[in-house]
Amino acid sequence: MTRQQVLDLYFMDTRCKLIDLAAFLDRIDRAEGEADFRLNAFRQALKELDGKEPQRAKQVLLAFSDPTTKPIAKATTKAACGAFKEVEG
Amino acid sequence: MRYIEPHGHMVSRVTDDYIDMATAGCQAVCEPAFWAGFDRSSVQGFYDYFCQLTEHEPKRAAKFGLRHYTWLCINPKESEDTKLAEEVVSIIPKFLDRPTVLGIGEIGLNKNSKNEIKVLEWHIDLAARQDQLILVHTPHLEDKLKGTRLIIDALKSDRRIKPERVIIDHVEEHTIKLVLDAGFWAGMTLYPESKCTPARAIDMIEVYGHERLWMNSACDWGVSVPLAVPRTGLEMKKRGHAEQAIDRMIYQNPVQFMSQCPKFTLA
Numbered sequence A: 001m002t003r004q005q006v007l008d009l010y011f012m013d014t015r016c017k018l019i020d021l022a023a024f025l026d027r028i029d030r031a032e033g034e035a036d037f038r039l040n041a042f043r044q045a046l047k048e049l050d051g052k053e054p055q056r057a058k059q060v061l062l063a064f065s066d067p068t069t070k071p072i073a074k075a076t077t078k079a080a081c082g083a084f085k086e087v088e089g
Numbered sequence B: 001m002r003y004i005e006p007h008g009h010m011v012s013r014v015t016d017d018y019i020d021m022a023t024a025g026c027q028a029v030c031e032p033a034f035w036a037g038f039d040r041s042s043v044q045g046f047y048d049y050f051c052q053l054t055e056h057e058p059k060r061a062a063k064f065g066l067r068h069y070t071w072l073c074i075n076p077k078e079s080e081d082t083k084l085a086e087e088v089v090s091i092i093p094k095f096l097d098r099p100t101v102l103g104i105g106e107i108g109l110n111k112n113s114k115n116e117i118k119v120l121e122w123h124i125d126l127a128a129r130q131d132q133l134i135l136v137h138t139p140h141l142e143d144k145l146k147g148t149r150l151i152i153d154a155l156k157s158d159r160r161i162k163p164e165r166v167i168i169d170h171v172e173e174h175t176i177k178l179v180l181d182a183g184f185w186a187g188m189t190l191y192p193e194s195k196c197t198p199a200r201a202i203d204m205i206e207v208y209g210h211e212r213l214w215m216n217s218a219c220d221w222g223v224s225v226p227l228a229v230p231r232t233g234l235e236m237k238k239r240g241h242a243e244q245a246i247d248r249m250i251y252q253n254p255v256q257f258m259s260q261c262p263k264f265t266l267a
Helices: A003-030 A037-049 A056-064 B015-024 B043-062 B082-094 B114-130 B141-156 B176-181 B198-208 B228-238 B243-258
Strands: B003-005 B026-032 B067-072 B101-108 B133-137 B166-168 B185-189 B213-216
Touching: A037 A056, A056 B141, B003 B228, B003 B243, B015 B026, B015 B043, B026 B043, B026 B101, B026 B243, B043 B067, B043 B082, B082 B114, B101 B114, B114 B133, B114 B141, B133 B141, B141 B166, B141 B176, B176 B185, B176 B198, B198 B213, B198 B228, B213 B228, B213 B243, B228 B243
Parallel strands: B003 B026, B026 B067, B067 B101, B101 B133, B133 B166, B166 B185, B185 B213
Antiparallel strands: none
């Protein structure tokens, strides 16, 4: 596809997602209380969008990923939350 | 548009989904064993589930002209209890000769724990001993990258395993190259909220090519779309992909992989 064709096919949908993203951040700002580690991870991942490097989707996914390599001792939950939380100590 | 649904949890879906899939051109649906959304309390629960997958569900699909195949295992979400897992793995061989069983799956990891890896290794050993195909589930979200690496290590460390007989599913942009470079097949799961969207799946096809790659809906009891595969075929068409390339991705590739099991036939 040409760049023009990509814009024709995906611009409106992606524009909508971008406004949703902005509205989400506004909503966070308006809300009260402390945010948890996910907001920091989200802001770190956002920086990847503005980069000049290719593979932005991969970089965003890496920003949210557990970078460690060793198995954990025991699974205490089944769920994933979308962002890696570093365990202190 | 003919297509194969290579990964759908039809026991969680309603009959209308079968009608829609058959109407959209589905030729066969393949159902890996998975987590029911709650933990089963005993090995008997798994025995009943394996009977459902190998006896009841093929009949339900056949009413709509669809062939139904299955994969068996205890899924990684229930692998922390190794005593139960050992019991379940021990009953799987009783089912492997059934006519619609394609192999062992979806095995893999969930939270990347030591016990999950132990149970994954038991399944890999079972598949190797019984010469079975393998379908692998990779973890969700932040756990996927690490889990994919651990899974590849476990598979590669068993020299009896042939990578071309293993599909590692739920790849995304940060894991697809790891899987393909190691010689395995890769599956892209089309979900509305997680895993990957049709647009991103097509991006990956355009970047990595058509070799050893398939797409699936992994439709289940969660937020998922049983028609995700044909809808992605339509989106490929909008993006100018040739009919032949679309057919290869949504029909020929899954047929090629699963035909390594002689029980898989569309005749």
